[in-house]
Amino acid sequence: xxxxxxxxxxxxxxxxxxxxxxxxxxxxxxxxxxxxxxxxxxxxxxxxxxxxxxxxxxxxxxxxxxxxxxxxxxxxxxxxxxxxxxxxxxxxxxxxxxxxxxxxxxxxxxxxxxxxxxxxxxxxxxxxxxxxxxxxxxxxxxxxxxxxxxxxxxxxxxxxxxxxxxxxxxxxxxxxxxxxxxxxxxxxxxxxxxxxxxxxxxxxxxxxxxxxxxxxxxxxxxxxxxxxxxxxxxxxxxxxxxxxxxxxxxxxxxxxxxxxxxxxxxxxxxxxxxxxxxxxxxxxxxxxxxxxxxxxx
Amino acid sequence: xxxxxxxxxxxxxxxxxxxxxxxxxxxxxxxxxxxxxxxxxxxxxxxxxxxxxxxxxxxxxxxxxxxxxxxxxxxxxxxxxxxxxxxxxxxxxxxxxxxxxxxxxxxxxxxxxxxxxxxxxxxxxxxxxxxxxxxxxxxxxxxxxxxxxxxxxxxxxxxxxxxxxxxxxxxxxxxxxxxxxxxxxxxxxxxxxxxxxxxxxxxxxxxxxxxxxxxxxxxxxxxxxxxxxxxxxxxxxxxxxxxxxxxxxxxxxxxxxxxxxxxxxxxxxxxxxxxxxxxxxxxxxxxxxxxxxxxxx
Numbered sequence: 140x141x142x143x144x145x146x147x148x149x150x151x152x153x154x155x156x157x158x159x160x161x162x163x164x165x166x167x168x169x170x171x172x173x174x175x176x177x178x179x180x181x182x183x184x185x186x187x188x189x190x191x192x193x194x195x196x197x198x199x200x201x202x203x204x205x206x207x208x209x210x211x212x213x214x215x216x217x218x219x220x221x222x223x224x225x226x227x228x229x230x231x232x233x234x235x236x237x238x239x240x241x242x243x244x245x246x247x248x249x250x251x252x253x254x255x256x257x258x259x260x261x262x263x264x265x266x267x268x269x270x271x272x273x274x275x276x277x278x279x280x281x282x283x284x285x286x287x288x289x290x291x292x293x294x295x296x297x298x299x300x301x302x303x304x305x306x307x308x309x310x311x312x313x314x315x316x317x318x319x320x321x322x323x324x325x326x327x328x329x330x331x332x333x334x335x336x337x338x339x340x341x342x343x344x345x346x347x348x349x350x351x352x353x354x355x356x357x358x359x360x361x362x363x364x365x366x367x368x369x370x371x372x373x374x375x376x377x378x379x380x381x382x383x384x385x386x387x388x389x390x391x392x393x394x395x396x397x398x399x400x401x402x403x404x405x406x407x408x409x410x411x412x413x414x415x416x417x418x419x420x421x422x423x424x425x426x427x428x429x430x431x432x433x434x435x436x
Numbered sequence: 437x438x439x440x441x442x443x444x445x446x447x448x449x450x451x452x453x454x455x456x457x458x459x460x461x462x463x464x465x466x467x468x469x470x471x472x473x474x475x476x477x478x479x480x481x482x483x484x485x486x487x488x489x490x491x492x493x494x495x496x497x498x499x500x501x502x503x504x505x506x507x508x509x510x511x512x513x514x515x516x517x518x519x520x521x522x523x524x525x526x527x528x529x530x531x532x533x534x535x536x537x538x539x540x541x542x543x544x545x546x547x548x549x550x551x552x553x554x555x556x557x558x559x560x561x562x563x564x565x566x567x568x569x570x571x572x573x574x575x576x577x578x579x580x581x582x583x584x585x586x587x588x589x590x591x592x593x594x595x596x597x598x599x600x601x602x603x604x605x606x607x608x609x610x611x612x613x614x615x616x617x618x619x620x621x622x623x624x625x626x627x628x629x630x631x632x633x634x635x636x637x638x639x640x641x642x643x644x645x646x647x648x649x650x651x652x653x654x655x656x657x658x659x660x661x662x663x664x665x666x667x668x669x670x671x672x673x674x675x676x677x678x679x680x681x682x683x684x685x686x687x688x689x690x691x692x693x694x695x696x697x698x699x700x701x702x703x704x705x706x707x708x709x710x711x712x713x714x715x716x717x718x719x720x721x722x723x724x725x726x727x728x729x730x731x732x733x
Binding site for chain 1: 445446447448449450451452453455456457458459460461462463464465466467468469470471491492493495496498502504505506508537538539540542543544545546547549551553554555556558560563565566567626627642
């Protein structure tokens, strides 16, 4: 959105800010050995560093403006690794929007640790959030769930090669166009990063409600279906970077139009209700307490 | 400046942006073993993480608005360490301004790696930068030079205990009030982080000029003077976080008034001139090429 930003060469970037827009800011880190394996292609790491932050902007209904990147590079990485990392950052920004306006590169010791701040804009009072759902609202999710979790197993060699699943893990797509289209339609939204079930229970909690999820409705890719992994397990895997959001039943057509406009599937998977807690139903019956809802941290 | 910002609990922070102000953004990282020793008090690390970023805002003439923090905590640190780190962050924000609006805490593996993005505001077209100096401009610096470099030697046990020097290294003061007062007065500015001589040659290069520095004029604290370390060596040590800036000779009174208003000493140490390169003079004679101008990275 700034055609250009001053700042490379100065101590900080200067970004002209459009009148009447609010600033939306998020900051996520990725660490080697925790969020990516040492052998992960560096361009994929750079892509994911951008994507996970832009996914937070998407969840707020914000449009990317600028990013600042911190690259803590392990002492034993060669310069080509850092260059490829940056090329992945630039690929994702070219695809999704946002200008790299500054940052810092340091030696970080034994492992690489990366940080990124994404800055976005949203019209006054139109940002989405987790706290706005009402009792009786539908719960929706974009795309398909569990692919990235299965892709992590592929990356770790725990599952046979599958380029689709691996790509869903390493090159997530932030649902920015959907986030924009949901302004004024969704009552609450967040991105699914730690597992659908855990994140749905967080959204419900932030809205002061309970939530019922119909497991049979959770959208799966062909690859996830073929995996034979039970739906409640897929729904407790992380790294989906899909949008989870609520809207009153009267807005079902509007939600489907938003998905159409953003060219991503949107699926109704449950209902918000008064009270608290998460219930997962399969074929109309609540299933017993699950071992894990997602990635707690 | 935002009385409050929405966002804790949401995927990102929402910051109302004042009409007509530009956004100034900077992002610096600190890594254990590189920027701080493992035994450094964590509250001091948190303070410095804020201070080095706010120093970049000061150099731009910007006022702090908000910060986002990334805390990559080494696996063997206990929770009290992370809490003390955060208390240092809050102490610095309370002192200098800026609201902590978001961030990320992760396990970072064997060492701690910290990142911070500082967001500031500046009226349209009033940001300072490195490129505006003119031939004949005076070169000025705030505060005293070399204390932090000597303080690092104290921290490493290479120099006898000295609370003043150690504090100048661990708890730097970003010159925010001076940066604001220099808007419309200074023609170029930057902060001194990698050594006065190296940073002065960078400012000159960005402005397409050369620079002559009179070593006898470089301001020293009593402690630095007492150290017996030669001035050109002190001026090649890093971590000062003072402001280095230029202004035409006709503005000397205005610069001194800015220092007075900001309650920090300002000292004229040299002159910008046509051409390129750095000359350091002692008693009117150029001294031979120095072994080091500062911390190159």
